[in-house]
Amino acid sequence: MKITHYLCGIGLLTGTLLSCSSDPPKKDHITVEQDESENSLTTNFDGKIFSIPSPILTMLLLKKVNPVFQSELLNPSSKVDRYQTEHKRALLLGVYGADLGYASIYKDKKNILDYLVVVEKLTNSLGLDASFDQRFIDRYQKNTNNSDSMLYIVSDAFKNADLFLKNGQRKSVSALILAGGWTESMHFATALAEKKPQNQELLERIGDQKQTLATLIALLEENNKASSNDELIRYYKELSVIFQAIKVNYEYNQPETDAEKKTTTLKHTVSFEINTETLKAITEKITAIRQHIIG
Template identity: 35%
Template sequence: MANIIKPVKIIDFIFSVFLLSIFLVSCGGKETNDSQEQVEEIQQVDHSNSTLLTINGEIFSIPSPIQTALLIKELGSNYNKEMLNPPKGSEAYPTKFQKAINLGVYGADMGYVTIYDQTQDALLYLKYIKGIAEDLGVMGAFDKTLLERFEKNMGNQDSILILVSDAYRASDSYLKNQERNDIGVLILVGGFVESLHFAIQAAEQKNDPELIKRIGEQKSSLENVIKLLSPYYQKEEFKEITDLLIDLAEDFDAVEYVYIYEKPTTDVATKTTTINSRTEVKISDEQFKTIASSVKKLRSKIIS
């Protein structure tokens, strides 16, 4: 199936993690013929690509935490609950800044546990995410009835597919009437850092070239994340986290992208051409260790 990436609004990206997590928790059973194509479209995420976000008319490329979790599982890494941020009491994150950025962290964690079919853990994270989202006032995208329908239809695949569609429409309508980009950016940053943390933890346990490449590819994504935060730099909490991300970007400066050209091949019968050229990411062991150390410091600051 061809993967078509379209620019989306930031709220769609944020809730895509939330909704896909619910979907994965709910859809562990049988599939009907009528919904087969829809199921594949939702579950078949191309982990080699990023999501394009449109914010204030500018397009940013940011990887989805779901993509990273899928890659980690595909490469044979075992489920590791220890690397997640465990749900804490509401007093753990008293400010809106802390709630928003950790909502992104927990969204990535929930995506990870559902990718690994850890239903009970996923339900725990779902409950906690809902609590934080309500505190932030971003649950306005989903009315109480819609959320109750999600919970009641856990396990009913066809119903969940319909509810996911309803929820996307609700989130789009909500954004048209709300200006919450500062909160949205923080949620995105939390998810980005957590998914990078996943990749580094997995790479430390399983030194797979594909994982190392995925980490190296975050060089350009990190630049986009910093740009997203820049309008809020004068705010103290934003400044502190942005400076840590800038430090991380300096660590990534040593990562090299090498383009390797290979002649494309054409299938005359099907009239299709396959592009064989590729980009290799060069990152030394020492560079990896430096990046890993900075990510741990950054994540510790976020979740503490």
């Protein structure tokens, strides 16, 4: 199973291998590709490139493993008005965005409508209504019979919001939205893994989050406005310690180089082994982090 698995770049990287720096790429550069690059989202903070596995793939995997919609996994939409600070609203926009994605993949129209309202309310309060405007809602509602399309529409809207925040020097808000969405997606994955601990594909998806977690910690530390992320960073670092127990198996395969196109395609594979005790510890810590966020 090939899994995208590195921090400082994804997909097409210019300047040999973009080493998490703001150095401009050389004119005569080599482009490096990695299999399944479409499986990740790339974000740029102050010239540093960070890679986050796409939540879309996690959602698709959840339905594949368990075709039954579980509404109890969602954070109730009725709680939205209790989140009053910008910090909380940013985190919860990530959480509710993941909930909307979860409802979308199962085509649960009642929850889709409820969470659309919630996402719209939070984006308006954060000044992101241009990304989640009436065009977004119309486009989304026209595709309610196509779960894949709905997921991509939501993903596009969040990408636009992310760009808007960074251009407006509100990177701390962007980092919090990302953290909230990742935590909620992990909540879905670990809750399902508890019921289906032998599903290797699901365990691989959880194991693949080890590097993502390091990325999130780095983003939150670099954008820690008035130390407001201190407690969340502490929780994530505790989770990172647990992740160290995951065994990573790396298999090197010869890269393929195209001299004419100046591209190199990486072909190595990465797999993960998670024992029962480690999975239980990860699940419990994710539950605690989520409760800290939504409480």
